[in-house]
Amino acid sequence: MSTSTSTSERVVLITGAGSGIGRAMAMAFADTGARVVAADLDSAAVERTAADIGKAAVAVAADISDEASVAAMVETAIDAFGRVDVLCNNAGIMDDMALPANLAIDLWERVLKINLTGTFLVTRAVLPHMLRQGGGVIVNTGSEASLRGGTAGVAYTASKHGVAGLTKSVAWAYAKDGIRCNAILPGPTITGIGRGTSFDEAGSARLAPVLALGDRIAQPEQMASVAVFLASDAASFVNGALVPVDGGWAAG
Numbered sequence: 001m002s003t004s005t006s007t008s009e010r011v012v013l014i015t016g017a018g019s020g021i022g023r024a025m026a027m028a029f030a031d032t033g034a035r036v037v038a039a040d041l042d043s044a045a046v047e048r049t050a051a052d053i054g055k056a057a058v059a060v061a062a063d064i065s066d067e068a069s070v071a072a073m074v075e076t077a078i079d080a081f082g083r084v085d086v087l088c089n090n091a092g093i094m095d096d097m098a099l100p101a102n103l104a105i106d107l108w109e110r111v112l113k114i115n116l117t118g119t120f121l122v123t124r125a126v127l128p129h130m131l132r133q134g135g136g137v138i139v140n141t142g143s144e145a146s147l148r149g150g151t152a153g154v155a156y157t158a159s160k161h162g163v164a165g166l167t168k169s170v171a172w173a174y175a176k177d178g179i180r181c182n183a184i185l186p187g188p189t190i191t192g193i194g195r196g197t198s199f200d201e202a203g204s205a206r207l208a209p210v211l212a213l214g215d216r217i218a219q220p221e222q223m224a225s226v227a228v229f230l231a232s233d234a235a236s237f238v239n240g241a242l243v244p245v246d247g248g249w250a251a252g
């Protein structure tokens, strides 16, 4: 039985691979010898990720919240490499940290549509290929907000609790088919996620203790290495797990 931490030769589809944690995942998987399908809404960013990896990567512009776009993205992966061994459902957006009474319906729907429905749509499109292949691994990017209520706004928190449920549901449903599904739950990580978001007074107050963490805010590579481990044979009996990667932030 293999207990290797390598994902060499595996075909890894990563959403949100143009920036932050997804880009770091693409680099980390490529470093172990994997072939990478790097997907993102931002086509220029994801082209850069694929170019930085080289021949072992293809870039695809895709919107995970759009069924047709997701189908085309998975088709690109199959055309390029013939299979998908690992799916990293990583793309996601923040809300504006507003309290439940103050959140606009448009933002609620947008966050749920990308973070939760998008994760479901990509999972649903990849599962038939994993079933045909006789197995595969899914690594979802949840959040501390998959477990707790006070780390983010209501839409983001509800969406990431949904990702936790989706993770467990997929793990339970397909364990017998050799498909594992786990989630990393990043703590605060230096990425582009808050860029362009404006926060109200309550949102700013909730962000303050996070920003005060200083050097206890993670680098994206510290998330990516855990995703590689979960995708590898070393984690062959880890299924349905929600793995906090937060430097102890939520442990108290």
Ligand SMILES: NC(=O)c1ccc[n+]([C@@H]2O[C@H](COP(=O)([O-])OP(=O)(O)OC[C@H]3O[C@@H](n4cnc5c(N)ncnc54)[C@H](O)[C@@H]3O)[C@@H](O)[C@H]2O)c1
Residues within 6 Å of the ligand: 015, 016, 017, 018, 019, 020, 021, 022, 039, 040, 041, 042, 045, 062, 063, 064, 065, 090, 091, 092, 093, 094, 114, 118, 141, 142, 143, 144, 185, 186, 187, 188, 189, 190, 191, 192, 193, 194
């Ligand atoms: N940064 C943090 O502190 C933190 C903490 C917990 C969880 N996360 C989660 O990590 C994941 C990655 O976020 P990040 O922090 O690297 O942010 P990021 O903004 O740097 O990267 C997210 C990427 O997802 C892409 N994206 C957004 N909507 C998309 C869509 N509809 N279809 C395809 N791609 C889309 C963006 O273009 C961007 O390149 C998200 O799921 C986020 O919720 C981040």
